[in-house]
Amino acid sequence: MENVGYFAPSDVGQALELLAEQGSKATVLAGGTDLVPAINYYSLWPENLIFIGALGLDYIKEEGGKLLIGSGATWTQILEDPLVAEKAPALAQAARQGGSVATRNAGTVGGNLANASPAADLTVILLALEAEVLLKSSAGKRTVALKDFFTGPGETVMNDDELLMEVQIPLPAGSAAFQKLGRRKAMTLSVVNAGVKLNLDGDTCSGACIALGAMAPTPLRCSAAEEMLVGKKLDAALIAECAAAAVAAGSPIDDQRASAWYRTKAGTAIVARALAQAAGIGG
């Protein structure tokens, strides 16, 4: 990496100016845990790095009926935060299963979303929790629902001059669960992962969100499967049927970690487990 420009703005205004000036020549650097491997493995040579770790975006708070998480909050912050534990425990559960202590200390929620990996873990549970992201540029700001955020592997609706500022989770966050299947118990990207959120009226489901990762070019919301649950009492048979429908929405591929066949088989089990966990059924 020669002659890479490095900027470390100390407030959001400066950062947005830099982004406006440099457009596609700027690459945002948060924890660097996706960016640095990309530089090392795929010879990505950013022209200018803009480090956003000094912008004070690492807050977690509740405001206006939402859980607001600054894009700079790390996995470690999320898994240790008492407010997250209380309001959105499934998010903490997902954060606990990411990478290793070192990557959790450095990696941020904003990076996980902006990197737009179809296998990302925080992303899939946030998608199930119907989170929105706040994007800002020097020209203005907008909020985008996560289900409309991803456009392809590594691609989002964000413009070059936009910064992902904040993740907003509507509260209450229902009864949610996250399940991850990797190739070992730590330091593994997901072979398939699933996030679900159920709104329960007694034992009847009044609303369901099912998100699936590593099964398509983007993290996926499985609306057909979700509809199968609404107005029904959840039991093992319905859960199995719904999990199969959720996975059928995917278009998995073969890669180093697993084949499409495996993702489909094991993915069905993972979705079923997430549903059972959220519904409080079985072990």
Added chain:
Amino acid sequence: MKKRGKAMSLVLHPTGNKGAGDPSQAAIALRPDGTFTLIIGTADLGQGSNTILRQFAADALDVPIENISVNNQAGNVAPICTGSFASRVTLIDPHAVVNAADDLKDKVVNWAAGMWEVAPEAVTWADNSVFVEGDEEKTMTMTEVGEGVVGSAELMIGTGAWYPAPFTEHDPETGAMESVGAISFGCAVVEVEVDTETGLIDVLSVIQVWELGKAVNPLTCKQQINGGLSVGLGFALAESCHPYYPDAAHAVEHLTDYYVPTFADYPAEISHGIEEVPHPAGVKGAKGFSEGSSTVPISAIISAVHDATGVWITEVPLTPEVVLKALEA
């Protein structure tokens, strides 16, 4: 569904390369302060060879182990060690160390005999000193020897080598061959839990027992078993460069996709057992064993998966995908 199974495996692990004619050498230098430097060419990649070879030198010289430092990085003057492979170092190198110690003792005894004008046979080497029995005037601590040697024209280095008999051919009729190495005997008992919906295998507990001649350093023996187990877990469950072998598609290019076990994958329970039956080919009965601690868990894991599921899987690694396919078949 999660199913549990248990199984045992036994291995014979040949150590010392069955006498491929690979030598090891050693040198021991007496320093002016009366301590010693053991100079070897043996690569210590964490297996503890520096530690045990110091132990052998201290024992052969009858001096405290603190008085022996080791240098295995002497570059172009390093004695030869054919290598840290074939679990051979514990079997072969101690012979070279003992020979070097004997050579050094001879030199020092001869030098002291000259100082005292007595026959070398009259000089005893013991207890970190040399002396003539029954003559209180004629005694020197090793510190005094070290100082004294500085003023003499002698460089006190003992050298030694060990060259096991070269490999002999197998008898074409019977397959028999002369056993010039040593065999260690290992046993593993494992319990696994198989997730029949994802194919993931959790190794819950492992017992490993080894007959290894002489546990020169019981702590490092246990650590070798721990380390070998970690290699064995990777071999059995995860490590693969070509997940679609023989198809070369999606060959692994980075360690990110090459799965070695982490501490989290390690069994919660590990017990070690060490049995000692002195081996005639080793110094103090010692022979190697360590590499075997990585192979013995593998067949036990495969058998335990069979015990749990009723299915024999005959390819490694037993990745979740391999397991799920086998369960479906």
